[in-house]
Amino acid sequence: MSKEKVGLNRRRFLKTAAQAGVCLALPQIIPATALGQNGRVPPSERIRLGAIGIGNRGRYVLSCFLLQPDLQCVAVCDVRGDNRQRAKDQVDKANGNTDCDTYIDFRELLAREDIDAVLIATGPNWHATAATMAAKAGKDVYCEKPCTKNIAQSLQLADVFRRTGRVFQAGTQRRSLPNFAYAIELARTGKLGRLETVHAHPGGLGTKMSGWLPAEALPPRETGDWDMYLGPAAWRPYNLRTLRDGFNFEKGGGLVGGGCLEWGSHCVDLCQLANDADSTAAVEYEPVNGQLHARYANGVKLVMRNDGWLPNMGSCPVRFEGDTGWVETGDNADIEASSDSLLIRKGIKIPGYPADLHVRNFLDCTKTRALTRANADAACWAHITCHAANVALFLDRKVKYDPKKNEFIGDEQANRLRSEALREPWRI
Amino acid sequence: MIFKKPTIFWCVVVCMAAASAVTFTQAQAAEAWQESDLIAVLQSNAEKGEKAITCKRLAIYGTDRCVPVVAPLLADMELSSWARITLEAIPGPVADAALRDAMGKVKGRLLVGVINSIAVRRDGRAVDPLIKTLGDPDEAVASAAAVALGHLGGEPAGTALTRALANAPTGVRSAVAQGCILCAEGFMANRETAKAIALYDAVRQADVPVQRHLEALRGVILARGDAGLPLLVEQLRSQDKKRLSIGLRTARELGGQKVTEALADELAQLSPDRRPLLLLALSDRTDSAVLPTILTAAGTGSKDVRLTAINILVRLGNVSCMPVLLEAATGTDAELSRAAIESIIRMADKAVDTDVVARLKNAQGKQQRVLVEVAGQRQISEAVPAVVSSLKSTDVDTRATAVRAIGIIGQAPQAGDLVALLQTTRNASERAGIRTALQAICGRYGVTCLPLLQPLIKSRDNDLQVIGLSALAIIGGPDALGAVKSAIANGDASVQDEAVRILSTWPNSWPDDSEAGKALLALASSDGKMSHQVLGLRGYLQYVRGSKALSNEQKVTEVEALLTHIKRPEETRQAIAVLGESPCASALDRLTALTTDASVAEEAYSAMVVVSARNVRGISADRRRQVLQTVIEKSKNDGTKQRARRALRDVQ
Incomplete structure (x- = not known):
């Protein structure tokens, strides 16, 4: 990325952020001037970032961080040498020097006292473990989704961030996009009447597990640190395919695997927010004809389905239905509703699910210490709903979940799927 | 031999091998696995990969029976983590005992894993061996024991951890502090507050990393309750950013109205740059003292504080905030005014609607404009009469605001009100606003509005005729189309131009209206103005393209007939597209x-x-x-x- 391009992007970001601040259902609560965002920010006042696990997605989110005037990235870490070098090049170009430090082992990065916050974009296998270790090391954390591998990790994530007082933002950036925020506001403020059903596109409902491929010769640690790649996942021999599996490796863990976590960690998360359910999970889950139907204690039904969406909505669509109206939106940022009058305040359209506004919200919260839009509690419960749905899919039957006790009701097999041992020496 | 027939056993093994030899595989249905089959795999000479996946399955389908078979794998460097997946999941004392037993058999990293699993299982009988392990020379092992003791909790664990805070090597002390804090949380859950406070205070005084101090600070403030207020305030005033940070977080968690009131008092004492931060923290509290505090801040103080408070009221505000917000909304500061209007518009309290309607009756000047805008944006249908009255205001800005609001909440009769207003103004900007609002109402109420548009269609003012035609195009149907055709035939030149433009786009909105097709064809084949002919051609091609009544062959016939009238390549290209x-x-x-x-x-x-x-x-x-x-x-x-x-x- 050239400096010119960074400049252009930064201008675009500032313009978008300004428009969003005016038009969105997401106003910036504290004036930008009070947070020191305007103008040049002296290095001593910048938030110092370390980036961990920087593959394709990581470099994209990192680019959103690098747009921010009050941020300086000082270190990157990846178990793969190629990713590490690309990330360093990206940061050095943005900083106009060659000072960005590189690490293979993220614990060395976390040990640096001059780093305030970390971006974690490893594969999902590492997310919860690395995020909680970062919090215990005193760092604020922006963590890509899915953030946890099972129900127990979801609860531990919320616990650790509460205990440490650190700021957490899940990489569910659709919470910071105006079309989704607007649709959610319609649902939450009664504009659709009494909310009855929320629909989420899970991006697949198949349950999968990561396996054990034949052993191959270990590469040099500088090229690929296999032990650190495996991290909390149970041991298996080195295999290049597994190393390149990145995002899918041990996603969801256990026998249950990815399932609805792919987009569910976005779309189910949005449904939770629309249903004012950031502090709870659905209580019943049932696979029904290729869909997953769930129900919340307040009676609202959650439908996870891969088809039947309005045309041209783009990826990750959601739909909220009340007794007097409905609204549907997706990644193309169009919003359709049962009545035009519902759309009069829909604001600007930002298609393509960019993460820069979400990153901005995270950085603001590192200063105000307020809860981020996708804070650890909200992420915890959205993930629990996804994990519980995956358990129902895996067992291929209806399961009931008690969000107060955090256990499946009268279901030993389901309860055993709530957690999975981490490989030594890792713990949360 | 568990399998009655060896062939069945090997079928199982082969199936498992196939399943495990790929990176991803569809998970097997729950009923597919029997514990006895899985135990047999572990007892066989199967490859380690098969045994690994078998351990995962036993985590779901295993019982105490499989524990003696799984436990030996805890000493296997490659399978230990898989074995713990099984043993961590199987409930009951047998698996507990197996893990405790392994504490004496494995060392180093494997021992760390075993201790971590014991912690997850909360095995109370492991406290004593864990206390002994606190002194292990392997710092990773000692650290794991410290954290495990924290999870297990209780007085013996707390005492041992407190002692270790002073004695443990530097590399272990952070974990010991973690253990203390976890242990303290356990005491808090059991309402043993004094014990929790003692542990937190021990950590605060220990030589441990800053983050542990901050966690202990938070913990002790919360444990002390109201008595923790002075310590909380101390953090909020601290020059140390980290202490301020933990203070702001804890200010959200320490419950009680008394705390809110004290923090509200502190608001005035803080430096100006910190006030918005504390205000935001206060807004996350839930007692009844919060709203008055926010409301006071919205009305007084620095601009940053007022803006923050006003923005918070979107979430927390109710009808009681109306006077303060209206004052800001009608004030001279544009930024505060806009924020206040947005807050009034977005407050969820339905009583705000009633309040707005009541205030509108006597509102004047800027307040009238604000309330009219709010009425529109909140879609308060009860406010329609008052907004209609505002259409008669002598102030052009008020009228414009009312027109916009009517566009949102007006019903069919308001088309008539807008038509009447149109006839009284020659201001182009005002007419443009009315046109937009009129179209919105016609879009909602359709043919009901037709008679109300007649004064425009019959007007001698060409601009008004054009506005009327544009509204007709929104309504559609034979009467509207008839009026447009009539305007083409009889109207003034400028009206004709607009009518032709409207007709040419008619098929976009009303693709099944065959009468529009005929009119467009007539226009396309006429000898009239070139621009009319071109628009007619384009419109007709659009009609043919979208028609569901015509077959493909019929469409080609229509295009062929039309080609004789086409003189320019631009239209030929459109014909080719069809x-x-x-x-x-x-x-x-x-x-x-x-x-x-x-x-x-x-x-x-x-x-x-x-x-x-x-x-x-x-x-x-x-x-x-x-x-x-x-x-x-x-x-x-x-x-x-x-x-x-x-x-x-x-x-x-």
């Missing part, structure tokens, strides 16, 4: 003929590829091949040629 979307033999014939016209030949070739690429009844494969071959030979466009080659390959 032919390309009407796949039939006659379309191919016509397109082939059009390739002789150099100005549109490439568009024709491109459309020929589109038609020939499809297997359509009436067009033989030979014909398709011949057409595509022609395109490949004659087109000058590489992209078109490429598509033709691809299509040719696909033709059977």
Whole structure:
């Protein structure tokens, strides 16, 4: 990325952020001037970032961080040498020097006292473990989704961030996009009447597990640190395919695997927010004809389905239905509703699910210490709903979940799927 | 032998091997696995990969029976983590005992894993061995023991951890502090507050990393309750950013109205740059003292504080906030005013609607404008009469705001109000606003509005006629179309132009209206103004393109007839586009003929590829091949040629 391009992007970001601040259902609560965002920010006042696990997605989110005037990235870490070098090049170009430090082992990065916050974009296998270790090391954390591998990790994530007082933002950036925020506001403020059903596109409902491929010769640690790649996942021999599996490796863990976590960690998360359910999970889950139907204690039904969406909505669509109206939106940022009058305040359209506004919200919260839009509690419960749905899919039957006790009701097999041992020496 | 027949056993092993030899595999249904089969795999000479996956399955389907078979794997460097997946999941004392037993058998990293699993299982009988392990020379092992003791909790664990805070090596002390804090949380859960406070205070005084101090600070403030307030305030005033940070977080968690009131008092003492931060923290509290504090801040103080408070009221505000917000909304500071209006618009409290309607009755000046805008944006239908009254205001800004609001909440009769207002103003900007609002109402109420538009259609003011026609285009139907046709036939030149433009786009909104097709064809084949003819051609082609009543062959016939009237390549290209979307033999014939016209030949070739690429009844494969071959030979466009080659390959 050239400096010119960074400049252009930064201008675009500032313009978008300004428009969003005016038009969105997401106003910036504290004036930008009070947070020191305007103008040049002296290095001593910048938030110092370390980036961990920087593959394709990581470099994209990192680019959103690098747009921010009050941020300086000082270190990157990846178990793969190629990713590490690309990330360093990206940061050095943005900083106009060659000072960005590189690490293979993220614990060395976390040990640096001059780093305030970390971006974690490893594969999902590492997310919860690395995020909680970062919090215990005193760092604020922006963590890509899915953030946890099972129900127990979801609860531990919320616990650790509460205990440490650190700021957490899940990489569910659709919470910071105006079309989704607007649709959610319609649902939450009664504009659709009494909310009855929320629909989420899970991006697949198949349950999968990561396996054990034949052993191959270990590469040099500088090229690929296999032990650190495996991290909390149970041991298996080195295999290049597994190393390149990145995002899918041990996603969801256990026998249950990815399932609805792919987009569910976005779309189910949005449904939770629309249903004012950031502090709870659905209580019943049932696979029904290729869909997953769930129900919340307040009676609202959650439908996870891969088809039947309005045309041209783009990826990750959601739909909220009340007794007097409905609204549907997706990644193309169009919003359709049962009545035009519902759309009069829909604001600007930002298609393509960019993460820069979400990153901005995270950085603001590192200063105000307020809860981020996708804070650890909200992420915890959205993930629990996804994990519980995956358990129902895996067992291929209806399961009931008690969000107060955090256990499946009268279901030993389901309860055993709530957690999975981490490989030594890792713990949360 | 567990399997009665060896073949069954080996079938299981082979199936497992197949399942584990791929990176991802569809998970097996729950009923597929029997514990006895899985134990047999572990007891066999199966490959480690198979045994690993078997351990995962036993985590779901295993019982105490499998524990003696799984436990030996805890000492296996490669399978230990898999074995713990099983043992961590199986409930009951047998698995607990197996893990405790392993504490004396494994060392180093494997021992860390075993201790971590004991912690997850909260095995109370492991406290004593864990206390002994606190002194292990392997710092990783000692650290794991410290954290495990924290999870297990209780007085012996707390005492041991407190002692270790002073004695443990530097590399272990952070974990010991973690253990203390976890242990303290356990005491808090059991309402043993004094014990929790003692542990937190011990950590605060220990030589441990800053983050542990901050966690202990938070913990002790929360544990002390109201008595923790002075310590909380101390953090909020601290020059140390980390202490301020933990203070702001804890200010959200320490419950009670008394705390809120104390923090509200502190608001005035803090430096100006910190006030918005504390205000935001206060807004996350839930007692009844919060709103008055926020409301006070919204009305007084620095601009940053006021803006923050006003923005918070979107979430927390109710009808009681109306006076303060209205004052800000009608004030001279534009930023505060806009924020306050947004807050009033977005507050969820339904009582705000009633309040707005009541205030509108006597509102004047800027307050009237604000309330009218709010009435529109909140879609308060009860406010319609008051907003209609505002249409008569002598102030042009108030009228404009009222027009916008009527556009949102007006019903059919308000079309008449807007028509009446139109006739009283010649201001172009005001007329444009009314036009938009009128169209919105016509869109909602359709033909009901038709009679109300008559004064515009019959007006001698051309601009008003044009506005009337544009509203008719929104309504559609035979009466509206008749009025548009009449305007084309009889109107003034400028009205005719607008009527023709409206007619030419009619098929976009009303594609099934065949009468519009006829009118457009008449226009296209007329000898009138060139611009009218062009718009007629385009409109008719649009009509043909979208018509569901016409077959593809009929569409081609219509286009052929129209081609005789087309004089410019621009319209010919549009005709070609219609032919390309009407796949039939006659379309191919016509397109082939059009390739002789150099100005549109490439568009024709491109459309020929589109038609020939499809297997359509009436067009033989030979014909398709011949057409595509022609395109490949004659087109000058590489992209078109490429598509033709691809299509040719696909033709059977």
